Amino acid sequence: MDMNIYFPERVSLSNTPTPLQKMDRLSQQTGVEIYFKRDDFTGSELSGNKVRKLEFLLADAKKKGADTVLTCGGAQSNHCRATALAAIRAGLSSLLLLRTDDPANPPPISGNILLDRLSGAPIVWITPEQYRARDEIFEREARRLSSKGRKPYIIPEGGSTALGAWGYVAEMEELVADLQRLDDGDVKPTTVVCATGSGGTTAGLALGARLTGADIRVVGVNVCDDRDYFVNIIDGICREFQWSYFAGEDAAIPPYDIVDGYVGRGYALSRPEELAAIRDLVRLEGVVLDPVYTGKAYFGMMSELAKNPRVFGERIVFVHTGGLFGLFAIADQFADLL
Numbered sequence: 001m002d003m004n005i006y007f008p009e010r011v012s013l014s015n016t017p018t019p020l021q022k023m024d025r026l027s028q029q030t031g032v033e034i035y036f037k038r039d040d041f042t043g044s045e046l047s048g049n050k051v052r053k054l055e056f057l058l059a060d061a062k063k064k065g066a067d068t069v070l071t072c073g074g075a076q077s078n079h080c081r082a083t084a085l086a087a088i089r090a091g092l093s094s095l096l097l098l099r100t101d102d103p104a105n106p107p108p109i110s111g112n113i114l115l116d117r118l119s120g121a122p123i124v125w126i127t128p129e130q131y132r133a134r135d136e137i138f139e140r141e142a143r144r145l146s147s148k149g150r151k152p153y154i155i156p157e158g159g160s161t162a163l164g165a166w167g168y169v170a171e172m173e174e175l176v177a178d179l180q181r182l183d184d185g186d187v188k189p190t191t192v193v194c195a196t197g198s199g200g201t202t203a204g205l206a207l208g209a210r211l212t213g214a215d216i217r218v219v220g221v222n223v224c225d226d227r228d229y230f231v232n233i234i235d236g237i238c239r240e241f242q243w244s245y246f247a248g249e250d251a252a253i254p255p256y257d258i259v260d261g262y263v264g265r266g267y268a269l270s271r272p273e274e275l276a277a278i279r280d281l282v283r284l285e286g287v288v289l290d291p292v293y294t295g296k297a298y299f300g301m302m303s304e305l306a307k308n309p310r311v312f313g314e315r316i317v318f319v320h321t322g323g324l325f326g327l328f329a330i331a332d333q334f335a336d337l338l
């Protein structure tokens with residue numbers, strides 16, 4: 001197994017390696033060995049998957065002499081919250097483009113928005129329509145900052161670029177070491193399941209599985225859009241990664257699967273059965289998922305297992321990519337479930 005992976009420069013922000021924990025009761029209930037890779041432990045305020053990508057993206061921003069990072073996301077974006085806080089840790093400023101239906105009446109200060117506001121990062125509220133043309137708004141804000149002598153650096157949605165994907169190559173390297181310890185040097189066939197929201201995590205895991213050569217299948221459960229949309233995005237990230245870092249060598253896209261059908265009511269909109277699955281996991285294992293990403297992906301994984309207990313093989317690693325603050329923003333939706 002080739003474990004000599006040469007990573008680009010990164011700033012150290014995450015609390016890694018994260019633990020790999022067996023979910024004993026869940027494994028017993030499903031008849032499949034289920035582990036959680038606890039990427040919700042990557043930090044307290046920096047909890048979740050985004051900080052792994054930001055370690056590489058912020059190092060690049062600093063190397064290029066930037067002093068302000070611009071990024072974007074939904075109103076309760078974990079990525080924007082992590083970027084605002086990580087930027088401070090890295091000695092940079094940030095500016096956030098946040099999507100909301102009515103920018104004149106932004107959502108209340110709760111969950112991630114509270115942390116965004118505590119960070120002091122300027123927030124530009126934009127409509128879903130403006131969000132679709134966000135590159136223009138990025139350019140406008142970058143020009144405005146440049147005219148004031150600032151040096152802007154744009155981080156695309158979710159940090160899901162070839163450079164950001166290195167964060168999940170690093171995670172895969174970590175996971176392979178976890179599994180080798182578990183399996184006495186070998187790695188038994190394993191399926192890694194994660195939430196797919198902007199594609200970078202799934203792409204990084206697939207690239208990491210290829211680079212480590214481990215017998216690991218990567219499955220993303222999309223929480224918005226559809227399978228075709230994400231295949232296009234993830235293949236694009238993988239292609240850019242191969243060209244940028246391996247000069248196109250081994251340019252075949254690494255294998256991965258997207259399990260579609262669990263978007264439910266739409267991005268960041270929950271169904272009672274998804275919230276009930278979050279509640280039941282807390283009561284079974286004492287582990288708390290978020291409603292927008294990990295809760296939906298977990299609900300999808302469990303629904304697939306209910307149809308076919310061997311659909312992901314004998315062993316699953318579910319990546320808990322964080323997002324807990326988003327749960328507090330929808331506390332009222334749990335009222336009938338408690």
Ligand SMILES: Cc1ncc(COP(=O)(O)O)c(C=O)c1O
Binds near residue numbers: 049
């Ligand atoms: C908590 C959480 N989990 C999973 C994801 C999905 O990761 P990615 O955007 O890399 O697909 C995100 C962000 O989109 C997230 O905030």
